[in-house]
Amino acid sequence: RRVGVAVPAAGFGRRMGGRRKAWLTLGGEPILARTLRAFLERPDVVAVAVALAADDAADPPDWLIALDPRVGVVAGGDSRAASVARAVAMLPAELDVILVHDAARPLVPPEVVQRVLDAVEGSTGAVAGLPAVDTFKRVDERDRIVDTPPRDGLWHAQTPQGFPAPLLRAALEALAAEPGGAERLTDDAMVVAAAGGTVRMVLGAARNLKVTRPGDLPLAEWYAAHPEE
Numbered sequence: 001r002r003v004g005v006a007v008p009a010a011g012f013g014r015r016m017g018g019r020r021k022a023w024l025t026l027g028g029e030p031i032l033a034r035t036l037r038a039f040l041e042r043p044d045v046v047a048v049a050v051a052l053a054a055d056d057a058a059d060p061p062d063w064l065i066a067l068d069p070r071v072g073v074v075a076g077g078d079s080r081a082a083s084v085a086r087a088v089a090m091l092p093a094e095l096d097v098i099l100v101h102d103a104a105r106p107l108v109p110p111e112v113v114q115r116v117l118d119a120v121e122g123s124t125g126a127v128a129g130l131p132a133v134d135t136f137k138r139v140d141e142r143d144r145i146v147d148t149p150p151r152d153g154l155w156h157a158q159t160p161q162g163f164p165a166p167l168l169r170a171a172l173e174a175l176a177a178e179p180g181g182a183e184r185l186t187d188d189a190m191v192v193a194a195a196g197g198t199v200r201m202v203l204g205a206a207r208n209l210k211v212t213r214p215g216d217l218p219l220a221e222w223y224a225a226h227p228e229e
């Protein structure tokens, strides 16, 4: 199977105090380098497209250019969905599966990537996730609790999210034709579901956290130092 990987890395890191997370270091190397390695170590990965903020894409760091001939860089967009669409558009045509993976999840274990790829086989999509631990509340416009959805069956979606390549491309094109589509659909599974695909959840991992706030960095360092956890 030929696998392509789209890596959105063009966010501004507002919750990180306005620092672009791709360049922050984890275990002494840039977060993006660690994220890319998780995919480049697989021989079935034939291309990786990284969406960077426009100024970074115009002048990417030397280590990124030298990293691997399978890696390409493109300027991202205003939303995660727009960045994913641009990365997918620069992947080669002849792919069986496209994985989408947040640059900000550098600790994804190989078995989670494998589980997503196994579940995509013969299906229309798979997403890594974890069963919810908190109780969820739906509130109205005045913050009054109106509903407590049963926690059974509620999962947190992580990435990778994987899809048959032709289906993801068609779903992204349909979304681009729709005004405001990219803002309404917050992950790739929603994009494919909106195009009629059924997407399955597979077990992710706690260490596959998304580095989002400053407090996530020491936690990520701890996981980086404890590969068995």
Ligand code: CTP
Pocket (backbone or CB within 6 Å): 007, 008, 009, 010, 011, 012, 013, 014, 015, 016, 021, 051, 076, 077, 078, 079, 080, 081, 083, 084, 102, 103, 104, 105, 210, 211, 212
């Ligand atoms: N992302 C992107 N293009 C955007 C917005 C986000 O490629 N316009 C990427 C981020 O770089 C990140 C992933 O999508 O790898 C998940 O987004 P998030 O964790 O929200 O990162 P940021 O958007 O950078 O952070 P914040 O929302 O705090 O600004």
Ligand code: MG
Pocket (backbone or CB within 6 Å): 011
């Ligand atoms: Mg964001």
